[in-house]
Amino acid sequence: MDDLRSVDLQVPSPLSELRDDRLGAAGVRVLLKRDDLIHPEIPGNKWRKLKYNIAAARRLGLDTLLTFGGAYSNHIRATAAVGYYEGFNTIGVIRGEEHLPLNPSLAYAAARGMRLTYLDRTTYRAKTSEAVIGRLRREFGEVYLLPEGGSNREAVVGCAEIAAEMTEPFDVLFCAVGTGGTLAGVAAGLDRHQSAVGVPVLKGGAFLEKEIVDLQTSAYGARSGTWHLECDYHFGGYAKRTAELDTFIEDFEKRYGLLLDWVYEAKMMYAIFDLVRRGVVIPGATIVALISGSAEVPEV
Ligand SMILES: Cc1ncc(COP(=O)(O)O)c(C=O)c1O
Incomplete structure (x- = not known):
């Protein structure tokens, strides 16, 4: 495998637990896979x-x-x-x-x-x-x-490596979905007993199902892994935000010191908390939230 040659990368990216009373009360663990820390200019x-x-x-x-x-x-x-x-x-x-x-x-x-x-x-x-x-x-x-x-075949194969980096057991991996390349890869890399949930950040994201299957087919010849999309967390559409999302981002930053990228990661994280609150995530489950980008534009 040819890695990038001249860039200092933090790979495997760190894994940390989100300690939160609301998650504890629901009996759910959430681990953050900090791909945003891989490199300041080439994150996630x-x-x-x-x-x-x-x-x-x-x-x-x-x-x-x-x-x-x-x-x-x-x-x-x-x-x-x-x-x-x-x-x-x-x-x-x-x-x-x-x-x-x-x-x-x-x-x-x-x-x-x-x-x-x-x-x-x-x-x-x-x-x-x-x-x-x-x-x-x-x-x-x-x-x-x-x-x-x-997002192409090579990208899918690269994203599939995330699961193999995990140092703790988990049940479900959540990621934000734009074009679907990340989910296509991540899901393909999971073990049989694990699944992935994609949160489209654009409106009407159900069409992405076909795009993701096409990407997996280009890389592996068929649909791969257990995954589905949660399409109700777009907050109005791509690069759209609401006061509710902004409050969530602020509160999250206050509690954990992590400013979530509002276009992608915040919508995914909101979905996790909402699905836990609604009891959709079963007690005892360990979720991995893939933080695959950062809210900052780097300086040169
Ligand atoms: C920060 C961040 N998270 C998630 C995504 C979604 O990835 P994908 O386009 O592979 O669905 C993107 C877009 O590439 C992104 O920039």
Whole structure:
């Protein structure tokens, strides 16, 4: 296996218990798998998704990574960082118009050497079509293509390694779901008696079921592991928040000193507490909450 060569990574990521009266009263243990601490600029699922892609790009002799994302994409930032540390050129194809000055997320990517280019929203929606890919290849030459969110076969295989790192027994692993690549991998790596729950952070997330099965099929030939989606914790949709979610984040930070990323991790953590409160999680269960990103945009 080719790991990232020049980056100091905290792997296996730490595991810690969340000690909370509400969980204790329900007889449920929650362990935090702190993938956000793997690397300040390549946290969590980003490193897990990118490592086998980097190895594949090297095998193919390609020195440029091209990927896609919105103007606040964590994946865009992480790809820029990996390129910077591992000696790849990076191109970020951003949804929508250019806005100057760049927001802090894109400013960070540019400072890490990423070349930014923009597609209007209609063209961006067709970004996997041959026409759009062909145009990008004509403009940028031979590139290693990473899909939006970095979720492809290699990413799934990287995320599947999480379960094997666990040093304590557990029953259920929860993770936030954007594109589904993380859940596809995590679920595939579980033992038979374990299961995974994905919490889509976008509205109408049930469609992700098929995407996740497709990702697992590309990696393993079939649906893999025991998993399902809890689709009622999107709080209005992708990058939407409510006062209730903000109060939860504040309270969580006060109790545990951990500021949850509100786009992803906070919605997953809220779901865990709500399912425990409603008695859906059975007493005696040990849950792992995968913290796969951080709320901070790193500084260069
Ligand atoms: C911090 C964080 N958590 C969770 C996810 C969801 O991962 P996936 O897109 O693999 O479902 C993302 C998106 O990649 C993310 O940035």
